[in-house]
Amino acid sequence: MTSSGAGARRPNLDRARLLAHLAQMWRIRAFEEQALHGLDDKIVLGAIHPYIGQEAIAVGICAHLRRDDLLLSTHRGHGHTLAKGAEPLPMMRELFGREGGSCGGKGGSMHIADFQVGMLGANGVVAANIVIAAGAAHAVKLKGGDQVVCCLFGDGAINRGPFLEGLNWAKVFNLPVLFVCEDNGFAATTRTKSMTGGDGPSARARAIGLAAEEVDGNDVLAVDAAAGDMIAAIRAGGGPRFLHAHTYRLSGHTGSDPALYRPKEEVEARRQEDPITRAAALLADGEGVGLREAAVAEMKQAYDTAKATGFPPAADAFRDVQDAGDPRREAF
Template sequence: MAQVQTNEPARIFNMYKKMLLIRAFEEAAAENFHAGNVRGSVHQYIGEEAIAVGICENLRNDDLLTSYHRGHGHSIAKGADPRAMMLELFGRVGGTSGGKGGSMHIADFSVGMLGANGVIADGCTISVGAAQAIKLLKQDKIIVNFIGDGGINRGPFMEALNWAKVYELPVLFVCENNQIAATTTTKTVTAGDGIEARAKSYGIPAITIDGNDLLLVDRTAARIVDEIRAGSGPQLIQAMTYRLKGHYAHDEALYRNPSEVESALKNEPMPRTETWLKDQGVSIEEIEKAKDEAKKLMANYVSDAHEAPWPDISDAFTDVQDVGSPAEGTNL
């Protein structure tokens, strides 16, 4: 639904609380990764929270969303249950995917979250198809496709841009430009004038904004989501940000200049949002209380995850397919 752009402190404070929840989730995820409780890969969204929250604030529950490997923030922002997500990271019963997907395949279809994705830019093609379904079914939903800056050099991204414009589909591409593709500075491997120029070359309206400015993301999304829902065709937002942690939890990010990180810390979205809230009269106590609550909540989820049962082995053989499904314990 379109938000009334009054930037009322209460609404922003709620969004800030969601950002806190994402940050607490990511910190708990990394902590438990290092403790050996969470296996595989954990790609933290720390430093980018304002984008997911600012965009999703302007979506309806039945709007759709696709994400990439750094998908925890998008899921929480879209309304997925962070407790179920934590259980999923622990590989337990009660996880969003029953422990079959883990961090990189977080999904919650009940809130339109069609999945994080382990393959860069594959969400782009899935999104344009979902948008085609929306059109065919004469629904008034839209789909948001989150992609990182590293993804813009894959063919499926460029194919999907062309496709979305050709059929004037209700897709909002949001490129979260954190400037580093895994460990490589994106600029050094990207020709041309970047993501915004690429989108515009297909005739897709595109805008670059400060993705660490929650109010700006919210305001921009409110306008663009309305336009897309009204039939504008696809649009793209490039949200500039900075990944405060490594590519994944076990990446110490030694490839970057410490001074770069230092200045990024001054620009990160949490204190900026806090400053705004304080200026609006929200007390330090209220803010500290919200921080504590997010941490406590997450501690509870982690303890729930520890206690949740492991999946039964028989679960390994379910939900493969209807026709020709595997018989448990056999190689067929």
């Protein structure tokens, strides 16, 4: 770890960019801490999967995505969604099942989507987003243009079939998609290494013919640099790329998981590598002051407003649930 003022030893440091990254990581952290508070408050409907400790990945990657680029997320999707440009209030309302939620309050955390910013959806089915991303990238290719699709998934997802299907399809059709494996070491309560044959995510991607790189996922500037090169290559027609980002989930698997399957000392050691602390340590004294407070105020406001919002009217119960027909008739 570096102490504050270490930025002076990195003459090429783009301070404005780092400050923007730090602000965005604080926003994600503050959103999640508020959401966890909502569990204690008993207003979150369903589970939430905190992204705490992994923020540098979403932030470093989304810095290179345009609004019209497309993103596919997971069950751990709040950070991805915010980094892609979604507003926190509809997201918070969605967590609480309220009117005005991203999906009308019907989906909850694992179904948040915001097509306005190219966020095609969280996904509660591990690895399912990988084949959806390949499909979205195929659509982009057929339509023409230079949009990029980004698909984030966990290290557990690489042990499901859609990983092979999605990467293979993307390679065969030279599709504009960046696959990002967020390797936090765990799939729920299981250490992923104990369930993974061979040399892991990047080796598998290379075996399918994708250019693949590994990166320290807790170093926002390293992620930024790696993602920048890869996304530029994809946008230029270079085909799919694979980024394997090493990180650690500082929270439990869900907001209510005490994570007793790993020693406290391990978590404490990994907390020293918190991506926010590491980014802040690159700045000089006084830089970045107030970013945390601003993020907390923004997310508290979203929380309070969402909490004060009513539930959707009963008449809307079937709206957007089925795309055709009369659900009352079709139920029989």
